[in-house]
Amino acid sequence: MSLLPRRSPLASEHRALGARMVEHEGWALPGSYGPDGPGTDEHQAVRHTAGMFDISHLLVVDVQGRDARTYLRHILANDVDGVAGAGGALLSCLLSDQGGIIDHPMVYRLGADAWRIVLNAGCADAAVAWMDHVHQTGGWRLAIQPRRDLAMLALQGPHAAERFWVARPGSRPLTEPLPRRRFTDVAGLMVAHTGYTGEGGYECFGPIDTVIELWRDLVALGVRPCGLDARDSLRIEAGLVRYGVDTGADASPHESGLGDTVCRHDAARDFIGRRALEARPAPCRLAGLIVTDADADEGADADLPPAHERPRVRLPGILIAGEPAEGYVTSLIRSPTLGVPIALARIPTRAAEGTLAQVEMGGVWRNARVCALPFVRRGHAIAPAPPPL
Structure with missing residues (x-):
């Protein structure tokens, strides 16, 4: 196995913009742009105008098949039955039998039997292996497909939507009505009203060339590229947790600021980790x-x-x-x-x-x-x- 960090599909864009590259969870990603160190200016751009992040190190995993819904209700602490139709999303946890956190992914409903899970980079390989193990031992009729053919960017800030509407003319009627944690399709992109900064904006998923084109168009419109330094300071101010730093296998969701990702309304839903959570108060x-x-x-x-x-x-x-x-x-x-x-x-x-x-x-x-x-x-x-x- 190579010890070299993985490269994002947008690596050439980062180098062209003078990014200071750092290693992060096995990936080479921008820490900040320019020679001035910590990304305070990038942080302020997201708080007051608009900034964007390359989040292609996250792993998209598609789960499809007639048993997909039942399988997800078993492996996720949150209940996907709470997602109202295609185009909705929720935050959940994957838990071990002991109630520790394997990951806390976003889950998107693509259709009746089709779902998309976005895993954190630092635990993605282990989470996929665990999902495959549960799949194989349970005999579920579905397919689990990691999607390294996709790239992702997050466009965040009070003026993020306006910049996106200029970059993709005709997108406003599709995206402006989106409430939080809903998504739609725009010109070959899955555009979700989600984020990790405490600001409004979109996370965009799509074919690599399509995402690179959007990145370049947003740069041309003056959107500030932002690195990991700003992403971390923004998410801490927003009270959002990072896997392996604030969460992990040694703590339950209730001990990690993720108690609202556990749904126990259906007493018959025996999701993995439920018994451990109920046996031990946090x-x-x-x-x-x-x-x-x-x-x-x-x-x-x-x-x-x-x-x-x-x-x-x-x-x-x-x-x-x-x-x-x-x-x-x-x-x-x-x-x-x-x-x-x-x-x-x-x-x-x-x-x-x-x-x-x-x-x-x-x-x-x-x-x-x-x-x-x-x-x-x-x-x-x-x-x-x-x-x-």
């Missing part, structure tokens, strides 16, 4: 932390170590066996929108919003408080910045 949850100390930036933009070495969180006001309760940080940045460090952290379930906390940053304990997620929605701060000292 002792912790994923919450937001906003650092209240002035000038507490050291360590806020560093790559975080493995989970067992993550910065600790102390909650002095909550005692467990006579000692302050603890948790740990899963994601930590200096928020470009709020101007202070913010974090996603796994903390005890009983720690309510407003609870005072301390976060270990750069070897120093910093004061913080627990807050609801998201920090930012549609360009506006939801979690207030700490008052000046």
Whole structure:
């Protein structure tokens, strides 16, 4: 097996635009564009105008056949019966028998017996192998087809729709009425009103040449190409989790900010992992932390170590066996929108919003408080910045 990172179908476009390439989950992808390092300008473009991301490293998997619906109701924690007809989508989790997260994909309904799942790059191969195993051992009448013949881009921001309508004349009547998590076909593209930034916009799936053409047309219209640095800061501000960083096999959806992807309304639906979830209440949850100390930036933009070495969180006001309760940080940045460090952290379930906390940053304990997620929605701060000292 090659140790070289995989190349996106849009790799030549990135090089032509001066991208700083980095390795990400086995892929060579833009970290940011230009020589100036972290993509703060790219972040602000998405918050205030429009930016776009190459997301072709995600793996599209089509599931088709007479048993597709029943199979998906078995392997997904969310219930695909909640998708109202073709053109709808939902977020779900694939769970192990122990209730740990294998992945948390978007699932799209293409037709009565046809579905599309978009897997995260870091776990895609393992997730497909697991899906194939369940398929083969259960004798389901369906086909599972990974689609590396497709490319994908995400166009996000308050002016993303207008840019798309100019790039693809005639698309406005098809896309403007789309509510969240619905999709339609536009000029050979599957265009979904979904995203990973906390802003409006579209994610576009299609043949490689068609997506490259759209990318070039959007660049010509002044849409800002954005890299992984901006994607990460945007999704943290939006309170959105990343597989392998905030989620993984060691935690359940309820411990990972994904409790709303579990649907138990149908008591007869025995989805994989259900029994484990019902047998063990979640002792912790994923919450937001906003650092209240002035000038507490050291360590806020560093790559975080493995989970067992993550910065600790102390909650002095909550005692467990006579000692302050603890948790740990899963994601930590200096928020470009709020101007202070913010974090996603796994903390005890009983720690309510407003609870005072301390976060270990750069070897120093910093004061913080627990807050609801998201920090930012549609360009506006939801979690207030700490008052000046």
